[in-house]
Amino acid sequence: MHINEQLQAAELRVELGDRSYPIWIGSKLVERLGELCLSKQLSTKSPMMIITDTHVEALHLSTAKQSLEAAGYRVAVHVVPAGESSKSLSHLEACITTALEAGLDRKSAVVALGGGVVGDLAGFVAASYMRGVRFIQVPTTILAHDSSVGGKVAVNHPLAKNIIGAFYQPEMVVYDTSTLLTLPLREVRAGLAEMLKHGLIWDQRFADWCLEHADELLSLREEVLQYGLYAGCAVKAQVVSKDEREQDLRAILNLGHTIGHALEAVGQYGELLHGEAISIGMIGSAMLAERLGEAADILPYTRRMIEAFGLPTQIPASYDTEDIMSAMMHDKKFSEGEMVFVVPTAIGKVEIRRDVPVALVREIVDELKGGARG
Amino acid sequence: MHINEQLQAAELRVELGDRSYPIWIGSKLVERLGELCLSKQLSTKSPMMIITDTHVEALHLSTAKQSLEAAGYRVAVHVVPAGESSKSLSHLEACITTALEAGLDRKSAVVALGGGVVGDLAGFVAASYMRGVRFIQVPTTILAHDSSVGGKVAVNHPLAKNIIGAFYQPEMVVYDTSTLLTLPLREVRAGLAEMLKHGLIWDQRFADWCLEHADELLSLREEVLQYGLYAGCAVKAQVVSKDEREQDLRAILNLGHTIGHALEAVGQYGELLHGEAISIGMIGSAMLAERLGEAADILPYTRRMIEAFGLPTQIPASYDTEDIMSAMMHDKKFSEGEMVFVVPTAIGKVEIRRDVPVALVREIVDELKGGARG
Structure with missing residues (x-):
């Protein structure tokens, strides 16, 4: 396991040429999300959007938002209901309404704070908003160690799961293992x-x-x-x-x-x-x-x-x-x-x-x- | 102007590495669409879908469909109302319903038969269906000589035009100048x-x-x-x-x-x-x-x-x-x-x-x- 001393977290790289990206794994990384975004040269001039669900909102949203704001970012938030039904085109449209109203531009980033459902939805928002903005995965379940790596993002169609989507790689994956401690x-x-x-x-x-x-x-x-x-x-x-x-x-x-x-x-x-x-x-x-x-x-x-x-x-x-x-x-x-x-x-x-x-x-x-x- | 003798049409290439593609320009090319698809090694085992609008349907759909069928393709058709309002997420969803019902798979192609609205919508369908299938542009307006080249595809959001989309290059552009002769x-x-x-x-x-x-x-x-x-x-x-x-x-x-x-x-x-x-x-x-x-x-x-x-x-x-x-x-x-x-x-x-x-x-x-x- 390679430890990055400066960031005090394990670091892994997904090698995909100019779309390569790091995965950080460590304790209490959500508290340091702002710092990690600055380390990736994400501009503080462009607003960001966190997408999360009602369940994760109660547990980790304020920590994530405060960390980003302390680093100088303006942060919009869009909360979807917890559960698979949020992976729909109508929730995609609602996320994009929030993005437009918050003034997200081409240099903005979308942050997925949650499990696989949030990651898949937020990833397709990031892939399609203005034909693609930056995307950050902050998985909060063990299952999402799988879905947050690899760039498969999608929403469901009434007739088929994951049928509307893209291959769209994140800018980084920030895996805070302390968020896992409350899982049933x-x-x-x-x-x-x-x-x-x-x-x-x-x-x-x-x-x-x-x-x-x-x-x-x-x-x-x-x-x-x-x-x-x-x-x-x-x-x-x-x-x-x-x-x-x-x-x-x-x-x-x-x-x-x-x-x-x-x-x-x-x-x-x-x-x-x-x-x-x-x-x-x-x-x-x-x-x-x-x-x-x-x-x-x-x-x-x-x-x-x-x-x-x-x-x-x-x-x-x-x-x-x-x-x-x-x-x-x-x-x-x-x-x-x-x-x-x-x-x-x-x-x-x-x-x-x-x-x-x-x-x-x-x-x-x-x-x-x-x-x-x- | 480079003329491809075998296909009896002018040929131009958009150079984008492994996403490079040809633009064919000539008279009565819609009649030869099936042949052109075969020349691009599009499999006849996977069904295709033509997306067109009510206006173009009356003029060119049967020619396009017959040509594809004569070449051995099974062809599904999805017709949207003519006009900008068809560039919406709800029309995207309806197109994908048709694709699923017709059994389009990962090796299928989506054909845009029409002007810029049809090209933008069908392109985003092709970009997002199963995270991306093959895409063919058959522009039928002069304006579409611009929009059909370059891979910008998108639908509109109620608050902003072209805000939900992708960069997604077509497999080829088939430009039949005889379809232009009836334009007002x-x-x-x-x-x-x-x-x-x-x-x-x-x-x-x-x-x-x-x-x-x-x-x-x-x-x-x-x-x-x-x-x-x-x-x-x-x-x-x-x-x-x-x-x-x-x-x-x-x-x-x-x-x-x-x-x-x-x-x-x-x-x-x-x-x-x-x-x-x-x-x-x-x-x-x-x-x-x-x-x-x-x-x-x-x-x-x-x-x-x-x-x-x-x-x-x-x-x-x-x-x-x-x-x-x-x-x-x-x-x-x-x-x-x-x-x-x-x-x-x-x-x-x-x-x-x-x-x-x-x-x-x-x-x-x-x-x-x-x-x-x-």
């Missing part, structure tokens, strides 16, 4: 699921480390959390650096997501958290690996990992197999008759398989429901 | 105003050529029009190649636009056409050049040119000077106390002046209304 346990577990995924797709040593430090991560020991987020973001950053626009490699980040997205859809996005759904999906992928003759330790290892974090390994019995299959068929990752799946080939290694028989997937979904074997 | 004369004149601007900012020989061929251009002699559009697009392409994201040079394309946009706003976008407004603006810029001590021939030359094309040289008397000034102050190009103006320094040459006194601009606006001198 179920959200902590679900957020850590993406961290486990980063180990499973890319880095066996990191996967082993996660397994060894499960209890400390779950009890939010801040320095352990900082290392985990650092290593998780590092995997994401490397993958994104090699394939910013999801032409090929970036698809490996979808481990567990084909089944996971289908489960979220069938539960109408209200039953399973994203991290819970992809945990079940990762078990499914490991079962697939076993059937396809990959290394024998993948399935038991994955199961041990998911269980260590108290995440679910089975599909709720009430979910209909055909509903799940049909939700998967509508997934963007499905193409022309055979299914595309991210399949583990070892611990810390996956490949994209485009030849997975639909019948085999159906079998695995059935087993994930009944727990017959696997 | 007032629109022809107004469309040619941007062509004159391209001469005035960049290329004295082209400006002279426009002046010499005014009558042939106005009477829509197709081969003369083709050369004019070719040369006009060439200027735009060169400027955009050097400054895609409007950091500096690209601002010269705003000659006449500071005053012009203000006049459009005061007339509530219903009285003056864009080309008419910038014609008056170009006279204003030439008057400014005179006051600032630039070459003496600029103002009489500009006036002769605008008059030769039957375009207006005066602000309607009913427009209030203070309304115009205040609309200009809200313009994106105004910054901190002094006004930014594109000022001619010779025929075919301009510079960006950031030190233009507001009082001088007010004087010129007053004269443009009364015609006292200039």
Whole structure:
């Protein structure tokens, strides 16, 4: 973990040529947001806008705003309701109304203060306002260690999630681990699921480390959390650096997501958290690996990992197999008759398989429901 | 003018590294749209979507659609009402509904068949659908020779025009000059105003050529029009190649636009056409050049040119000077106390002046209304 002494925080870089940017990870960084913005040469002449939600507003908005104002910035604020429904074009329009009324210009910055929903919405505001202004991610959930890195921003359409958006990289990601200390346990577990995924797709040593430090991560020991987020973001950053626009490699980040997205859809996005759904999906992928003759330790290892974090390994019995299959068929990752799946080939290694028989997937979904074997 | 023998059309390239693209200019190219799409390796496996408006639908949609279908493409169509009000987020959402229902995927293309409104809307649909799909411009107005090149796409917000958008380059521009032959004369004149601007900012020989061929251009002699559009697009392409994201040079394309946009706003976008407004603006810029001590021939030359094309040289008397000034102050190009103006320094040459006194601009606006001198 590289520590920047001057800023007293861990520093990681996402390498994307002239769009490269730093990720800062440390305690109480929201208090120093103004200083960090000055260090990125963000002009104090142009007003800024913080976008946050009703939940985070109560916890961290005044700290963030005061820090920016102390550094000399004029700050407008736009608060959206907490929850997925704020990722809509009508909320986008409302954010832009606030930006116009506050006089944001081409040199202004939009700050996302919140979890994945706020980051995705604010990112698309930053990408589209005046055809693009500067963008700063201040994630306040564990899950957002994934979504705040990589530049995928979007809002939802009534017929499809994340379908209206852009690839738009932030200027910096400011990750204040002290904002994570108030998260409810179920959200902590679900957020850590993406961290486990980063180990499973890319880095066996990191996967082993996660397994060894499960209890400390779950009890939010801040320095352990900082290392985990650092290593998780590092995997994401490397993958994104090699394939910013999801032409090929970036698809490996979808481990567990084909089944996971289908489960979220069938539960109408209200039953399973994203991290819970992809945990079940990762078990499914490991079962697939076993059937396809990959290394024998993948399935038991994955199961041990998911269980260590108290995440679910089975599909709720009430979910209909055909509903799940049909939700998967509508997934963007499905193409022309055979299914595309991210399949583990070892611990810390996956490949994209485009030849997975639909019948085999159906079998695995059935087993994930009944727990017959696997 | 470079002629591509195989495609029997003039070919121009916009050089932008891996985002470079061709502009085809020729007669009856809409009939050959399918062939041109095949030549760009657009997959026939993924459905396409044509976005057009109620006016162009009646004239050219069936030709375009048949040509694409004959080449093997499945084609969905989305028609918006003709007029500026279609550049809205709600029309964007409706376009995306059509795209989802037609099953457009990441390899699909969106085709803009129409003028600037359709191009701007369809371009932002292409930029944001699934975070970006392929985009083809098929302009059907003279004015769109300007807007279809350069990748500026956007929709309007109730408080500001073009404020929600992206820089998003098309895959190709297919300019069928036979679609221009049915344009009403007032629109022809107004469309040619941007062509004159391209001469005035960049290329004295082209400006002279426009002046010499005014009558042939106005009477829509197709081969003369083709050369004019070719040369006009060439200027735009060169400027955009050097400054895609409007950091500096690209601002010269705003000659006449500071005053012009203000006049459009005061007339509530219903009285003056864009080309008419910038014609008056170009006279204003030439008057400014005179006051600032630039070459003496600029103002009489500009006036002769605008008059030769039957375009207006005066602000309607009913427009209030203070309304115009205040609309200009809200313009994106105004910054901190002094006004930014594109000022001619010779025929075919301009510079960006950031030190233009507001009082001088007010004087010129007053004269443009009364015609006292200039």
